[in-house]
Amino acid sequence: MSTQAGPPAVVVAALGVPIGIPVTGDAVGRLRGQWSRALTDAAPVAVVDLTDLTGNGTDDDVHDYAITSRVTMAALEATAGQRINLHAGAVADREGRALALVGASGAGKTTAVRQLAGRLGYLTDETTSIDDTLAVHPHPKPLSVIPAGGSPHLKQSLSPDELGLVQPPAQAWLHRIVLLHRGEDDDGLVPLAPAHAIAEMVTQSSSLALLEHPILRLADTIDACGGAWALHYREFADWIGDLVHLLDVEGQPPAPRLHHPGVAAVPAPPGDTWTRAPWRDAVEYDEELVLMVDDRVHVLAGLGVLIWLALEVPCSAGELVARAQELWGEHPEAPGLVSDALALMTEEGMIAPPLSWPAV
Numbered sequence: 471m472s473t474q475a476g477p478p479a480v481v482v483a484a485l486g487v488p489i490g491i492p493v494t495g496d497a498v499g500r501l502r503g504q505w506s507r508a509l510t511d512a513a514p515v516a517v518v519d520l521t522d523l524t525g526n527g528t529d530d531d532v533h534d535y536a537i538t539s540r541v542t543m544a545a546l547e548a549t550a551g552q553r554i555n556l557h558a559g560a561v562a563d564r565e566g567r568a569l570a571l572v573g574a575s576g577a578g579k580t581t582a583v584r585q586l587a588g589r590l591g592y593l594t595d596e597t598t599s600i601d602d603t604l605a606v607h608p609h610p611k612p613l614s615v616i617p618a619g620g621s622p623h624l625k626q627s628l629s630p631d632e633l634g635l636v637q638p639p640a641q642a643w644l645h646r647i648v649l650l651h652r653g654e655d656d657d658g659l660v661p662l663a664p665a666h667a668i669a670e671m672v673t674q675s676s677s678l679a680l681l682e683h684p685i686l687r688l689a690d691t692i693d694a695c696g697g698a699w700a701l702h703y704r705e706f707a708d709w710i711g712d713l714v715h716l717l718d719v720e721g722q723p724p725a726p727r728l729h730h731p732g733v734a735a736v737p738a739p740p741g742d743t744w745t746r747a748p749w750r751d752a753v754e755y756d757e758e759l760v761l762m763v764d765d766r767v768h769v770l771a772g773l774g775v776l777i778w779l780a781l782e783v784p785c786s787a788g789e790l791v792a793r794a795q796e797l798w799g800e801h802p803e804a805p806g807l808v809s810d811a812l813a814l815m816t817e818e819g820m821i822a823p824p825l826s827w828p829a830v
Contacts, residue, residue, distance in 0.1 A: 478517050482508035484545035485555070485599040486607035490514030491537055497530075504534060506629045507592075507610035507637075516544045534627040538611055542597055545609065549599055551680035553607070554687060556671060558598040559583035560606055561590035562642035567717050568606045570598045571701075572674050573650035580613055582650065582706045584633065589714055591638025592630045597676075598644075602687075604694055606642045644691065646716050647671075647698040655702040659712055664689060664725050665758040665769050667698035672767040679765040685751040686729050689760075696721015728754040732762070739824055743784035744777075744812060747822045754779070763819045770820075773811045781821055787812060 478490030479498045482505045493501055502509060518540040523533050546555055558572040559579040569590070573579050583595040594609035601607065612627035649662065649670055662670075668688045678684045692698050699716065703709050730752035739745040750762040759770040759778060770778055773794060780793055791808045795801065813828075815821045 478514060480505065481510050481512065481514050482541060483510040483512070483608075484508060484541050484611065485549055485553075485597065485609050487516075487545045487548045488512040488514045489541045489544045489548075490517035491541065492517055492520060493537075497533070500530070501534065501537065503632075504612035504627050504629045505610075506631045508608075515548055518544055531626055534612070535614060535625060538614070538627060542609070542611065545599075546597065546676050549607075550677035552601070554600040554678065554681070554691060555676040556598045556600070557596070557674040557676070559595040560593040560598040560608075560642075560644075561586045561636075562593055562606070562638050563590055563717055564639055566639045566642045567645035568593060568598075568642040569646045569648065569713065569717060570600075570606075570644060571648050571650055572598075572671060573652075574674060576652075577650040578652045578706055579650065580615075584613060584615075584635070585707055585710055586713060587630070587633075587635035589710070590636060591642070592635035593638050593642060600644050600691065604644045604691065606644055608638060608642070610638075644695055646721075647692065647695050648713065648716070649674075649698065649700045651700050651702045652704070652706075653702070654704065656704045656708075657702040658709055659699045659701055659716065661722055662698045662700050663755075663758070664692050664698065664727075665753075665755050665760045667692055668753070668760050669767050669769045671698075672762070679750060679762065683729070683731060683751050685753045685760050685762050685767070686731075689727060689729075689753045693724040725755055730754060736822060739784040739822060741786075742824045742826060743786050744781055744790070744824060745784040745822050746778065746781045747819055749820070752778075761820060766819075768818060768820060773807060774815065777808070777811055777815060778820065 478492040480491040480501045481488050488510050491501055523536055556572055558570045560568050560570045562568040571579055571582050580595045595613050597609050599607040610630055612629050614625040615628050617626055671688055681687050732750040734748055736745055736748050752761045759775045761768045777790055791804050795804055816823050
């Protein structure tokens with residue numbers, strides 16, 4: 471953070487958090503224009519450090535893009551452990567129903583939001599911050615746009631006003647979740663199983679593991695939003711109508727599930743038995759289980775679910791084989807399949823082996 475004396479020349483509300491930008495000279499007017507929808511008179515909670523960008527001849531576009539990234543990071547740090555922060559764009563209709571578009575870098579979030587925001591209010595093209603009431607805290611940052619005929623590596627920071635994006639309502643709440651999958655598949659909107667939606671959202675989140683019961687929090691959010699969808703697309707413009715209509719479509723019914731709150735410490739298993747390793751959170755669906763260990767997420771199915779649930783109490787490999795055969799019938803390779811699953815789950819930190827394992 472900056473050590474510059476005096477209040478910063480520009481203060482913006484990023485994810486609802488006042489962040490100071492200590493610029494001088496021509497940069498003041500330029501940044502105020504780019505952040506036109508986020509300017510605030512509130513005292514900054516944090517001031518970004520621009521020391522390495524000052525007086526070194528940095529190109530304005532590079533300078534401004536770096537500022538946007540630092541403002542976003544400062545806001546994420548200020549809200550870590552309090553909200554679900556997703557790598558997602560978001561737009562909202564006049565009723566305040568927000569649509570989040572979750573995706574990795576390169577998935578097309580900025581392009582998607584820019585096109586949708588011709589009809590729906592612009593909330594953010596990069597980071598969607600959701601509190602425990604499902605309120606979406608806007609981040610109306612400048613959009614990074616490739617100029618006509620320009621290099622894809624040189625982007626300009628343009629304000630949502632300059633781009634003519636629709637103004638959002640005063641308040642918005644998360645209503646629908648869509649995960650962007652850009653590629654050759656053009657199947658459009660497809661409902662996602664909640665376990666797989668959670669796993670994908672974890673990878674596109676920031677500081678999720680700092681929340682209490684992070685997997686349950688995502689499961690609750692998905693249920694409250696009528697499920698989650700994937701958009702498989704080539705050209706986003708072909709699907710704008712479907713996405714706008716999704717706000718009015720009846721949501722998916724919540725899937726039955728059980729919560730397994732995390733345990734920070736597990737006693738070493740006695741004798742030749744196996745047990746669960748410490749875990750942060752888990753949610754069990756009918757045929758799948760979403761397990762978070764440290765900040766990593768795993769989706770278990772079949773034998774993996776059986777083993778993890780059975781190890782609520784320590785079990786030997788033989789006992790686990792017997793449980794599997796009781797459920798699925800006799801199988802000549804059952805011992806080997808169980809042994810392989812135990813080894814893999816141990817390698818991934820999901821379970822703890824006997825002290826004597828591996829056998830010499």
